[in-house]
Amino acid sequence: MSAADYLTLFxxxxxxxxMAINVFLSIGGFIYMYRMGKTDGRIPLKEYxxxxxxVPAHNESTxxxxxxxxxxxxxxxxxxxxxxxxxxxxxxNTHQMLEEVQKEMPDRQLxxxxxxxxxxxxxxxxALNIGLSVAKGQILAVYDADNTPEPQALSILVExxxxxxxxxxxxxxxxxxNRNASLLTRFVNxxxxxxxxxxxxxxxxxxxxxTIPGTxxxxxxxxxxxxxxxxxxALSEDTEVSFRIYRMGYHIRMIPNAVxxxxxxFRLGIWFKQRTRWAxxxxxxxxxxxxxxxxxxxxxxxxxxxxxxxxxxxxxSALVCSDAIFVLGVLGFSHVSLGGLxxxxxxxxxxxxxxxxxxTLAGEKNEFSATSAFLTLLxxxxxxxxxxxxxxxxxxxxxxxxxxxxxxxxxKTERSTD
Amino acid sequence: MSRRAxxxxxxxxxxxLGVASPAEAETVExxxxxxxxxxxxxxxxLASLRDMLLYMTKNVRxxxxxxxxxxxxxxxxxxLVLMDESSRLGPAALAALETTENPVMVVxxxxxxxxxxxxxxxxxxxxxxxxxxxxxxxxxLIRTNRMHVLSYCDSQMGGRIETRSGSFxxxxxxxxxxxxxxxxxxxxSLQAALATELTRWMWPYENDPHAYAGYVVLNExxxxxxxxxxxxxxxxxxxxxxxxxVTVMPVYDNAHFPSMKRFCEYLRYIQSRGATIIxxxxxxQLDEVDGEELYQRILLSYEAYTQHGVxxxxxxxxxxxxxxxxxxxxLQSFRTVLLFESDDRIDVSxxxxxxxxxxxxxxxxxxxxxxxxxxxSTAIYLDSRDSAEHLQAQVRALRMGSVELRSLRxxxxxxxxxxxxVTYTPGEGLASDGQADNLQxxxxxxxxxxxxxxxxxxxxxxQIARSNxxxxxxxxxxxxxxxxxxxLARRLVRRQFLYRPSEKNRSNLPDIDGNDEVMP
Numbered sequence: 001m002s003a004a005d006y007l008t009l010f011x012x013x014x015x016x017x018x019m020a021i022n023v024f025l026s027i028g029g030f031i032y033m034y035r036m037g038k039t040d041g042r043i044p045l046k047e048y049x050x051x052x053x054x055v056p057a058h059n060e061s062t063x064x065x066x067x068x069x070x071x072x073x074x075x076x077x078x079x080x081x082x083x084x085x086x087x088x089x090x091x092x093n094t095h096q097m098l099e100e101v102q103k104e105m106p107d108r109q110l111x112x113x114x115x116x117x118x119x120x121x122x123x124x125x126x127a128l129n130i131g132l133s134v135a136k137g138q139i140l141a142v143y144d145a146d147n148t149p150e151p152q153a154l155s156i157l158v159e160x161x162x163x164x165x166x167x168x169x170x171x172x173x174x175x176x177x178n179r180n181a182s183l184l185t186r187f188v189n190x191x192x193x194x195x196x197x198x199x200x201x202x203x204x205x206x207x208x209x210x211t212i213p214g215t216x217x218x219x220x221x222x223x224x225x226x227x228x229x230x231x232x233x234a235l236s237e238d239t240e241v242s243f244r245i246y247r248m249g250y251h252i253r254m255i256p257n258a259v260x261x262x263x264x265x266f267r268l269g270i271w272f273k274q275r276t277r278w279a280x281x282x283x284x285x286x287x288x289x290x291x292x293x294x295x296x297x298x299x300x301x302x303x304x305x306x307x308x309x310x311x312x313x314x315x316x317s318a319l320v321c322s323d324a325i326f327v328l329g330v331l332g333f334s335h336v337s338l339g340g341l342x343x344x345x346x347x348x349x350x351x352x353x354x355x356x357x358x359x360t361l362a363g364e365k366n367e368f369s370a371t372s373a374f375l376t377l378l379x380x381x382x383x384x385x386x387x388x389x390x391x392x393x394x395x396x397x398x399x400x401x402x403x404x405x406x407x408x409x410x411x412k413t414e415r416s417t418d
Numbered sequence: 419m420s421r422r423a424x425x426x427x428x429x430x431x432x433x434x435l436g437v438a439s440p441a442e443a444e445t446v447e448x449x450x451x452x453x454x455x456x457x458x459x460x461x462x463x464l465a466s467l468r469d470m471l472l473y474m475t476k477n478v479r480x481x482x483x484x485x486x487x488x489x490x491x492x493x494x495x496x497x498l499v500l501m502d503e504s505s506r507l508g509p510a511a512l513a514a515l516e517t518t519e520n521p522v523m524v525v526x527x528x529x530x531x532x533x534x535x536x537x538x539x540x541x542x543x544x545x546x547x548x549x550x551x552x553x554x555x556x557x558x559l560i561r562t563n564r565m566h567v568l569s570y571c572d573s574q575m576g577g578r579i580e581t582r583s584g585s586f587x588x589x590x591x592x593x594x595x596x597x598x599x600x601x602x603x604x605x606x607s608l609q610a611a612l613a614t615e616l617t618r619w620m621w622p623y624e625n626d627p628h629a630y631a632g633y634v635v636l637n638e639x640x641x642x643x644x645x646x647x648x649x650x651x652x653x654x655x656x657x658x659x660x661x662x663x664v665t666v667m668p669v670y671d672n673a674h675f676p677s678m679k680r681f682c683e684y685l686r687y688i689q690s691r692g693a694t695i696i697x698x699x700x701x702x703q704l705d706e707v708d709g710e711e712l713y714q715r716i717l718l719s720y721e722a723y724t725q726h727g728v729x730x731x732x733x734x735x736x737x738x739x740x741x742x743x744x745x746x747x748x749l750q751s752f753r754t755v756l757l758f759e760s761d762d763r764i765d766v767s768x769x770x771x772x773x774x775x776x777x778x779x780x781x782x783x784x785x786x787x788x789x790x791x792x793x794x795s796t797a798i799y800l801d802s803r804d805s806a807e808h809l810q811a812q813v814r815a816l817r818m819g820s821v822e823l824r825s826l827r828x829x830x831x832x833x834x835x836x837x838x839x840v841t842y843t844p845g846e847g848l849a850s851d852g853q854a855d856n857l858q859x860x861x862x863x864x865x866x867x868x869x870x871x872x873x874x875x876x877x878x879x880x881q882i883a884r885s886n887x888x889x890x891x892x893x894x895x896x897x898x899x900x901x902x903x904x905x906l907a908r909r910l911v912r913r914q915f916l917y918r919p920s921e922k923n924r925s926n927l928p929d930i931d932g933n934d935e936v937m938p
Contacts, residue, residue: 362907
């Protein structure tokens with residue numbers, strides 16, 4: 001049995017295992033979304049707690065005004081929340097844009113904290129910690145600077161968080177605002193719906209596990225304080241915080257009724273840098289938390305760490321192996337002698353992938369169409385392959401960081417004008 | 419020992435066993451004079467004649483008409499001329515053929531008018547009949563252009579031609595010139611008639627030539643064939659009193675598997691009851707394979723059978739093997755060779771067509787239809803995939819015909835392959851490397867817990883093939899569930915599933931109905 005045979009076998013088992021996990025999560029996710037879809041997600045409170053909505057912003061002049069206006073348009077009682085924009089060492093006219101909005105709505109609690117390159121400019125975690133230091137709210141909400149949340153999003157998140165003491169945080173759903181900007185944003189839109197929202201819903205449904213996505217979530221202030229704020233070394237601060245919340249015994253719940261719309265990278269270069277940052281962050285979090293897989297006291301968190309390990313280790317290696325064997329086979333450098341690999345099975349795998357995505361799109365308005373099905377199939381052979389390069393690049397960066405002991409700077413995703 | 423040495427050893431063995439040795443090198447039994455570059459019809463006739471003379475194991479020399487000299491003609495015991503009607507013999511050839519006293523046969527219309535007194539028949543088509551025996555004959559219309567018949571004949575041989583001008587013999591003799599008036603290389607009836615007439619013409623005695631035997635061969639039997647079906651056929655053949663042989667396909671790997679032992683047990687059983695086992699050559703395009711590799715394959719396959727007590731006594735090969743060096747070299751290992759028609763389109767030079775003669779094989783030709791060629795031994799192939807009832811009908815029809823069905827075990831056989839030297843003599847039996855061996859049947863003992871040692875790949879391949887089915891069912895199940903979910907979701911979307919009543923208040927939000935989301 002040659003190395004190509006072993007690798008093919010490994011790739012096949014890995015891909016089908018991950019496919020099975022995804023199908024499983026999608027079915028759970030669908031049931032959860034279906035149930036939540038029958039409600040408006042609201043649990044009215046007698047008294048609403050004070051909320052600090054924090055938005056880290058670094059050179060966000062193109063989008064920040066629209067974001068702030070959306071945040072100030074929440075249907076949450078206006079005297080019960082403040083919006084804190086951490087203008088993190090911006091070199092553009094973000095500050096002026098924010099001043100304009102302040103002038104427009106002088107009676108609203110819009111706080112702008114501007115930092116220089118000594119205190120600020122050290123990444124999202126650092127900016128959030130600065131925001132935390134000035135926040136008054138018992139509950140913290142975090143939004144990215146390119147978000148336009150729906151008016152009821154904050155109320156839904158807060159009501160659900162306050163109503164269940166077992167919850168440490170509640171997250172909402174995010175959608176792609178610039179879906180039709182390019183083929184890439186079409187792919188990102190599908191990926192966001194199918195693999196971030198539906199998988200989160202499935203993980204919550206089966207395991208009471210969710211990972212904070214970095215935006216559109218609320219969290220108890222005391223939890224953030226007890227864990228010492230956001231880890232400034234973590235590029236993927238959301239995953240890192242999630243794991244710490246798990247370890248405290250809290251759950252993180254997803255409420256799909258709370259929706260925010262965000263701008264996704266519409267150019268490949270920007271997308272690649274953004275995803276590399278996420279992957280580097282996730283690898284950091286995984287390496288910090290992998291020890292908990294073997295810790296019985298870690299509870300449900302073990303499942304999540306294992307899930308991420310599977311995604312990164314198994315999927316990456318399986319895709320690299322299968323693609324390499326395919327290319328080398330076409331070039332005549334390798335030959336797989338393992339029989340029984342029916343072409344029909346690979347066709348079925350593609351069908352399952354498409355259906356798995358379509359089940360998510362079917363629950364959304366204006367997403368379920370033949371074009372989407374075609375794009376999903378196209379995505380399988382194009383966009384999904386890019387993920388391999390992202391993770392390989394992230395691995396390289398991680399190794400370089402470890403060897404040189406130099407922290408990678410936070411790549412700020414470039415925005416475009418709406 | 420080199421291949422050449424092995425071949426020489428076989429030839430010596432053949433001589434010591436008292437087999438008729440080939441003719442002297444200088445002696446030519448037959449000279450075939452032909453016209454190079456003739457039309458398609460002549461080429462087909464020449465190929466047919468070449469095969470016929472191969473099966474008759476004649477020492478033949480082929481010469482183009484313009485190359486023929488007096489010496490060539492005188493050096494041959496018989497001369498056969500095959501040319502198309504428009505071709506003419508050159509002065510040298512004509513002089514040589516006119517002056518020779520050796521028997522000359524002209525086949526077809528070419529050159530006969532130069533060598534004998536003839537009449538031209540230009541009817542377009544004629545009726546030709548021929549009686550092989552009281553039971554077997556043919557009578558058919560043949561399309562001809564400008565046919566020549568002898569104006570008179572000293573003696574008539576077989577067959578008749580009916581024309582509008584009258585009736586003429588198909589084959590007749592005028593002086594020392596014999597003429598076979600109508601020939602078609604693609605017509606098995608005429609081929610059989612010519613072969614019969616050639617044999618008679620060359621027969622040195624007053625009486626008729628002796629009859630050649632037909633050998634019933636159950637063809638292309640594979641180790642994975644249903645042994646019970648094979649047993650049914652061979653039981654039927656025994657019951658019908660028909661001697662038979664079985665051609666087994668070559669086996670190279672896994673000869674120790676129980677299935678191979680079971681197959682060989684069947685072969686040993688029929689072998690003990692008088693059947694002859696024949697080894698088939700691999701199915702390869704001969705001009706594209708290495709001769710030594712082919713030889714090793716045959717050796718491997720031969721040993722795969724002999725290790726289980728099955729002794730192939732002859733080799734079955736495509737006809738093309740007799741004309742190409744790699745094939746001839748391989749055939750040298752077996753004294754008895756059965757040939758069959760194959761689809762391989764290999765160009766054969768006429769010079770190569772005589773090479774195999776020197777090896778002194780017992781060549782057995784494929785059987786031409788229902789008309790017996792009484793000029794050489796033929797193998798009558800039965801398809802092992804046919805039902806026993808169908809084959810029984812076939813065998814009964816054969817028994818009604820004039821071909822005498824014999825057992826290959828009535829002949830001597832010898833094999834010199836690798837380190838194996840095996841002989842078979844009727845009455846004495848089998849001798850392997852000089853030691854007498856027997857072909858008696860003793861049942862095998864089977865290992866109940868046979869370890870196939872199939873290795874990880876084979877096991878995994880089987881596992882994957884099995885899991886393919888499971889995956890297929892699971893995917894179908896998941897697809898069904900997904901389709902139901904999609905249907906439910908669409909129905910609920912239509913009923914405002916995930917539709918938030920407050921959407922109309924989203925003053926600064928993108929329109930989720932779609933197109934406003936597009937970035938400029």
